Amino acid sequence: MALPKGFRWGGALAANQVEGAWREGGRGPAVSDVATYKPKADPKEYALHHVNTVASITAALEDDDTVYYPKRRGIDFYHRYPEDLALFAEMGFTTLRVSIAWTRLYPTGEELEPNEEGVAYYLALFEEMQRVGIEPLVTLSHYDPPIALALKHNGWVERRTIELFERFSRTCFERFGHLVKMWLTFNEIDGMIRHPFTSGGIIEETVEGSVLQASYTALHHQFVASASVTRMLKELWPEAQIGCMLTMLTTYPNTCHPDDVAATQAKERLLYLCTDVQAAGAYPSLALNALGRMGVEIPFVEGDVELLREHPVDFISFSYYMTMTESVNPDAERTPGNTVLGVKNPFLESSEWGWQIDPVGLRISLIDLYDRYNKPLFIVENGLGMRDELTDDGKVHDPYRIDYFRRHFEQMIQAVDEGVDLMGYVSWAPIDLISASSSQISKRYGFIYVDQDDLGNGSGDRLRKDSFFWYQKVIASNGTDL
Numbered sequence: 128m129a130l131p132k133g134f135r136w137g138g139a140l141a142a143n144q145v146e147g148a149w150r151e152g153g154r155g156p157a158v159s160d161v162a163t164y165k166p167k168a169d170p171k172e173y174a175l176h177h178v179n180t181v182a183s184i185t186a187a188l189e190d191d192d193t194v195y196y197p198k199r200r201g202i203d204f205y206h207r208y209p210e211d212l213a214l215f216a217e218m219g220f221t222t223l224r225v226s227i228a229w230t231r232l233y234p235t236g237e238e239l240e241p242n243e244e245g246v247a248y249y250l251a252l253f254e255e256m257q258r259v260g261i262e263p264l265v266t267l268s269h270y271d272p273p274i275a276l277a278l279k280h281n282g283w284v285e286r287r288t289i290e291l292f293e294r295f296s297r298t299c300f301e302r303f304g305h306l307v308k309m310w311l312t313f314n315e316i317d318g319m320i321r322h323p324f325t326s327g328g329i330i331e332e333t334v335e336g337s338v339l340q341a342s343y344t345a346l347h348h349q350f351v352a353s354a355s356v357t358r359m360l361k362e363l364w365p366e367a368q369i370g371c372m373l374t375m376l377t378t379y380p381n382t383c384h385p386d387d388v389a390a391t392q393a394k395e396r397l398l399y400l401c402t403d404v405q406a407a408g409a410y411p412s413l414a415l416n417a418l419g420r421m422g423v424e425i426p427f428v429e430g431d432v433e434l435l436r437e438h439p440v441d442f443i444s445f446s447y448y449m450t451m452t453e454s455v456n457p458d459a460e461r462t463p464g465n466t467v468l469g470v471k472n473p474f475l476e477s478s479e480w481g482w483q484i485d486p487v488g489l490r491i492s493l494i495d496l497y498d499r500y501n502k503p504l505f506i507v508e509n510g511l512g513m514r515d516e517l518t519d520d521g522k523v524h525d526p527y528r529i530d531y532f533r534r535h536f537e538q539m540i541q542a543v544d545e546g547v548d549l550m551g552y553v554s555w556a557p558i559d560l561i562s563a564s565s566s567q568i569s570k571r572y573g574f575i576y577v578d579q580d581d582l583g584n585g586s587g588d589r590l591r592k593d594s595f596f597w598y599q600k601v602i603a604s605n606g607t608d609l
């Protein structure tokens with residue numbers, strides 16, 4: 128069992144969770160800047176994620192605070208990236224996934240020309256990556272639409288946002304395309320349905336009609352934008368590759384009762400809706416039908432069907448953290464996981480945040496996706512959020528993280544052995560950062576520890592955890608030494 132030569136290894140980041148410097152370099156505010164962290168007595172009780180009424184957003188934007196809005200400070204990657212890239216290179220990374228903050232290039236999303244300071248920042252970042260031998264994989268949109276568009280147009284609900292996003296993408300392709308050959312359009316595009324504010328800048332109180340309808344409208348607009356920028360990239364850089372990005376939530380029936388199986392099938396139909404559109408080029412008719420029965424209509428305009436059909440993505444990327452279990456029994460025990468609530472799977476352990484750890488599920492997901500679409504796959508997020516302890520000897524011993532990755536890698540390699548075409552693996556996240564769902568840094572993912580607590584105290588210094596040296600060895604051996 129072996130991975131192909133040239134298999135890409137690395138890590139994944141998102142601008143809004145690492146950069147900080149929220150008001151530097153001419154950057155405009157994004158929805159992530161109003162994500163709050165409020166400590167609670169019981170750490171298992173989730174922090175309130177966003178202030179997202181018009182009044183509270185407006186008040187939040189007038190407030191300079193970076194303590195209770197941790198995504199505004201991130202881990203100061205904006206200034207410290209050379210040091211971080213050096214550490215990634217030391218681990219042997221060949222690929223690093225980063226995202227470009229839309230509001231660094233277009234502070235309100237509506238300017239006609241890009242902010243040159245923002246362009247210069249990303250140019251410097253990609254040049255430094257090239258210098259240390261790490262290839263960028265770049266997400267155009269990762270949970271940070273401009274807040275101005277949210278307040279003005281309800282973000283992606285308004286069709287005009289497509290044009291604005293095209294303008295932003297054109298700048299990215301034109302200015303960075305000589306250094307960036309792998310792109311992703313929207314991070315976890317399906318997230319629009321679970322968290323419409325974070326993904327789409329949708330302020331629920333201002334939505335006319337149902338939020339579900341608004342979310343599918345916004346999702347459709349992102350599909351159209353994705354196909355349109357795929358076409359644009361191919362015109363500008365024919366050799367470049369572009370992928371979609373899905374939250375892979377493989378779902379098991381809780382029992383072999385046919386009703387549980389049917390419910391699981393219905394769930395998966397909506398899961399695959401996004402890849403059907405972005406990779407296969409059309410909405411699946413059964414999913415459209417199911418949406419229709421939920422009162423949702425997709426706002427097609429002339430040309431959409433052809434655009435989607437003619438410009439599918441080159442590869443499918445996904446995040447994988449857990450699997451879900453479905454039951455029709457209302458009394459089945461539920462477990463919180465990410466922003467979705469599923470039935471507890473008695474065969475799996477969960478992290479403190481309720482995420483059910485399932486290495487075999489990764490193999491099942493890879494096989495399932497490859498079998499459905501026959502397109503190359505890329506694992507662009509996978510990892511374990513845990514509270515790490517900095518010991519007196521100045522080290523972090525994290526055998527649990529090594530064990531997590533080892534078990535996932537075994538399954539990944541087995542899937543490749545079974546014939547899955549896998550382009551690479553980038554972990555979430557190679558360095559501790561601000562968690563998307565809880566805004567905490569203490570839900571730590573990294574191979575590199577960042578000396579910062581949930582309120583921003585600490586030196587910000589970087590420190591190699593035990594898992595750093597283990598991952599380094601895995602990469603050097605291309606996965607043979609686990």
Ligand code: BGP
Nearest residue numbers: 141314315512561562563564565
């Ligand atoms: C995915 C997001 C990432 C990331 C990760 C871990 O959903 O794409 O941005 O944060 O999940 O989630 P969390 O930070 O909530 O633990």
